Amino acid sequence: LRLKVVVVGSCACGKTTLIRTFLRNDVRDTVPSPTVQEVYTGHIQHHRTEVRLVIWDTGDSDLLLDPSRSSCYAEADVVLLCFSVRDIFSPSEVPSRWAKEIRHFNPLVPVLLVATQIDLREDPNIVRELAQIK
Template structure:
């Protein structure tokens, strides 16, 4: 099977062996006129990575209950592009007359081994921190940025502050709202 992948000078043919190593969806690689961009989203647990991804990939708007829900660790990765046609369609756009498919990869904040796998063949890394949590910004400098530069030395890094809505929130009131009614 002949397929296409992004190369330094534009689309390049790949063999089926190299295609099997690619962990992204095959759908766009079979289309020579689509530039596939792998974007890995990293940061501490509970800083808003998955909600950021869902806002872009699923056009999701969250209810007040969802916003206050207790944090549940998640991984949102390539399977969403395979099983959900809407997510696949929303991943495509045209930038400077070039068709682009943006593949967003969510990561666990506390699973180093899984993150190392996710960094492979990344074109760009989005590094998230919570504006409401100063420690998460400290970890950007002390942990996340060095890790990114180790695994993806050439990938551009985009720093994103999430959870602006919680910056001045009364955290005690937010925590009370999270508890189930007795």
């Protein structure tokens, strides 16, 4: 059994970290680097059935500039729509940008909304940074 998972969301919202943590338990504190598009593979067991995961990590580029992102939605079994809890603007892009894009290219695909970077909610530096935004 094969499952194609497409991961989308705003730039630096934690998509790649989410994927690496899930597949490799790799929780390194890394500086975000822009992803154009990467494909990861892994395996899980579900009810005694081995499932091969093909996970597409997408960038945040404009579709007009990066038509390859539109093709990643083809034959997707599920889309993980990520937003960062540390970025006050990230959640606002969910309906206005990402949901529209997903539904345009694959209207029937199931979408899971994923809050990322929840470990940073109590970080004093992040709290100060968010407090300064008015």
